[in-house]
Amino acid sequence: MAGNAWRSMLSQAVAAVRKPTVSSFSRGMQTVTLIPGDGIGPEISTAVMKIFEAAKAPIKWEERNVTAIKGPGGKWMIPPDAKESMNKNKMGLKGPLKTPIAAGHPSMNLLLRKTFDLYANVRPCVSIEGYKTPYTDVDLVTIRENTEGEYSGIEHIIVDGVVQSIKLITEDASRRIAEYAFEYARNNQRASVTAVHKANIMRMSDGLFLRKCREVAENFKDVKFTEMYLDTVCLNMVQDPTQFDVLVMPNLYGDILSDLCAGLIGGLGVTPSGNIGANGVAIFESVHGTAPDIAGLDLANPTALLLSAVMMLRHMNLHSHADKIQTACFDTIKDKKVLTGDLGGKSKCSEFTGEICRRVHDMD
């Protein structure tokens, strides 16, 4: 259409001036910070890059390492070049990071979360046709508040033998996550948002969370809003997951429920995940572990990272490329001819990747 031609001309002019704005996502090469991670991270990142190249996605990758270093003042922080790259590019793709036990610094995931204020963790759980689980037709999204709640890390020993952990719920964080949830629902044509809580027991804290959700729901009348107790959600989720659409909840419940939903569709090896931060930063990641036992042996399954990358493409409004890659990936799995070990097959990672690339080529 004429509009597209005009826009591409304009974006080329804009690109020449090098003024990155949100609208430049839709045309021209977009740079994304890639954090390969540890263990199987590098090989699955290579797989994803290859598939993206085959799909001719307009993505340029900038690889960075985020191993924590001690900054001035003795505080642990991520390397400044990684931070700068992410702030410039706004989009990131991250592989699995090793959790250090005796390295002295806190978990990298925690550092990343604090550095970029990644307040929302989004995990869409869609049943994969071809990877059979007892649950079919799952199609829900869990949106979890990622900064406070039970994971504030504030604990004290009151007296010997009595420990207190503090769960923090603030008005601002609750409002922010509720707003994100409703906007996500609206942008992705989801019909309803359910707030998950335990306000019958934790009256003030979850009560505050619920109040904020209700307030935000007032501004989004086109999306249906319901509330449900955490135990009822768990009970119903296991019996009939099709009744849920978008779920929004504080940190701990989100942790448990998002992993529960991942279990419904086949586990962490096939579940995508995205973290949305303030200032437009978004880091998409695979949530499985580093699998050190199969690292470097070309046996890893890149599906989780690939689907997270697809989520990233959708976030950047590159829907055609996202659909193409996702269809290729699902068709490969449905076909069952070339599958990695964890999906029940015997192929290598490179073969699996190659098959997906082939399908992507065929689609053009």
Place this chain on the structure above:
Amino acid sequence: MAAHSPVLSMSKIISSLWGGRLGSAAKVWGTTTVTSQRNKSYPPPAKYGGRHTVTLIPGDGIGPELLSHVREVFRYSCVPVDFEVIHVNSALETEDDIDNAITAIRRNGIGLKGNIETKHTLSPSVKSWNNLLRTRLDLYANVMHCQSLPGVQTRHKNIDIIIIRENTEGEYSNLEHESVSGVVESLKIITRNNSLRIAEYAFKLAREKGRRRVTAVHKANIMKLGDGLFLQCCNEVAAGYPDITFDSMIVDNTTMQLVSKPHQFDVMVMPNLYGNVVSNVCAGLVGGPGLVPGANYGRDYAVFETATRNTGKSIADRNTANPTAMLLASCMMLDHIKLNNYASLIRNAVLTTMNETRLHTPDIGGQGTTLDVVQSIMKNIQSKGQLTSEL
């Protein structure tokens, strides 16, 4: 259903079960164990003329109708139990009703209850009365036995998991405050004594039931001090039971494993909130909230209810609720007061209706009414039970 009584009970049954364990158990418990002043003999004291008295709290929603069915079945089977009914009005803000209920349970030693609704639109000082009951009576162990029933269609078959959940502390401590406007803090309390107590209960129960494995569910990688203490206590107690394997699992991984591979679990022990999540997941796996009974045991009292504690407001008074969970809970109660024959009679009748007659209520995919199910159960009791002339 054997011992839930204290470690240092005088009862012969207990000491024969425990034998040499008393020594190590005393070391674990230290000086905080109360040397039982009460001479705890079975059955609990509220027995007069051969008839027991049990406190009945109908609650809200489907509670009243299900409990009336329980009374009907008991009457039909000539069970020597009288019910002292205490109504608790959840709409009131005063604690008089719940105080009466607690006093009645203290008096009788046993309770059977429906769930009391918590209107969380009232001010936060009005606590959940179910929670109040549990903490005041110190019903520290919530036990739920999830078993797949052959007559019920589920995605996973042959599940057999016992869940033991700490019932009094953890996230349900009701200690909340708004330190600054817009910032609310909620305290989760974990204590050494309670963690030891629940771990001890879990291992004891596992041994009694011949179970091989106990799994502790926690989130100690994040809540290092709180859940770390819980895990440490479980480890200490596990050392005293070398015949039982003990391992631990993080709660999010647990839920993931439960929906994909539930057969790896045997007995699970955990703090309060995770217990809530895991017990509801397991109840869903075996067929829903209408099938699983639950029991809350304390040192001196026991209260029986459905495992998932639902009020069922939306299906109240429609004759569609599933009476199985409440009836099985009442059977657990009968076992507790040593009326085992009656318990088996009613339990078999319920399971026969569930598995053979396949008379199912809507929540498990059938079309029967509550009344149909109860009448089928009573018919089964009639054919199997003793004749009144023989009693």
